[in-house]
Amino acid sequence: MLPPLRRVRADANSIGRGATIATQNCSMCHGVLGTVQITAPALAGQYADVVYKELRDFQQGVMQNSIMQPIVAARSDQDLHDLAAYYASLPRGPAPEVAPTGSTPDANAVRLAMQGNIAPCAACHGQLDRKGSAPWLGGQSSVYLAAQMRAFASGTRHNDINEQMRNVARHMTSAEIDSLAKYYAAQQ
Ligand code: HEC
Numbered sequence: 001m002l003p004p005l006r007r008v009r010a011d012a013n014s015i016g017r018g019a020t021i022a023t024q025n026c027s028m029c030h031g032v033l034g035t036v037q038i039t040a041p042a043l044a045g046q047y048a049d050v051v052y053k054e055l056r057d058f059q060q061g062v063m064q065n066s067i068m069q070p071i072v073a074a075r076s077d078q079d080l081h082d083l084a085a086y087y088a089s090l091p092r093g094p095a096p097e098v099a100p101t102g103s104t105p106d107a108n109a110v111r112l113a114m115q116g117n118i119a120p121c122a123a124c125h126g127q128l129d130r131k132g133s134a135p136w137l138g139g140q141s142s143v144y145l146a147a148q149m150r151a152f153a154s155g156t157r158h159n160d161i162n163e164q165m166r167n168v169a170r171h172m173t174s175a176e177i178d179s180l181a182k183y184y185a186a187q188q
């Protein structure tokens with residue numbers, strides 16, 4: 001479907017060009033330092049290959065979103081690499097939804113994240129290992145995370161190579177989606 005990803009080389013020039021484009025075109029929704037906003041997912045500290053792939057998926061219509069598609073439509077491939085290099089260079093923001101002090105994370109969410117029903121989330125999403133171009137999940141709002149999981153489960157979002165994420169999401173109950181969304185939103 002998609003050609004193999006080129007490695008993003010995060011040289012200072014690329015980061016600088018990405019910062020300029022981002023300040024003018026992205027910060028109003030994604031935050032000045034790329035941290036979580038109510039309107040849009042956090043991008044600070046996201047893996048560069050993820051940001052590049054998502055931008056290219058929007059551009060090619062593999063991932064559909066009425067806001068993002070026109071924004072990236074006319075961007076060059078170099079612009080997408082520069083934006084990815086810039087966001088990957090930023091430090092991750094704090095956990096957006098801090099759990100009350102003294103509370104422990106939901107045991108079922110921890111089990112699913114670290115051991116899984118089919119495969120643990122952590123085996124693909126970076127905590128234990130990283131597979132495909134799986135994004136880092138910490139730092140996003142629970143609303144965004146749950147919406148993306150439901151979109152994979154229903155197939156509205158179908159840009160994951162080999163259905164890696166759709167196969168996981170289809171086997172999740174609604175309660176599991178909500179508890180995992182809260183679990184990751186409480187992480188950096
Ligand atoms: C008008 C607000 C707005 C602007 C401006 C905007 N975005 Fe977005 N962006 C969004 C929203 C909303 C989403 C989530 C779409 C969804 O729910 O799938 C998103 C999603 C993304 C994603 C996918 C994140 C993920 O983990 O799946 C990337 C990457 C991204 N935007 C990068 C950018 C870049 C780079 C720019 C500037 C060139 C930009 N955005 C400008 C609102 C915006």
Ligand code: HEC
Pocket residue numbers: 041053054112113119120121122123124125131132133134135137145146148149159160161164165168180
């Ligand atoms: C086999 C590997 C794999 C496993 C296991 C897996 N994922 Fe994913 N996931 C992916 C990949 C790959 C993507 C990115 C798809 C794309 O956009 O190309 C993804 C995307 C996501 C997204 C969207 C994030 C964003 O910013 O757009 C969420 C949320 C998510 N996964 C949650 C989970 C949760 C929770 C679990 C555990 C129940 C899990 N995933 C297990 C591979 C996996």
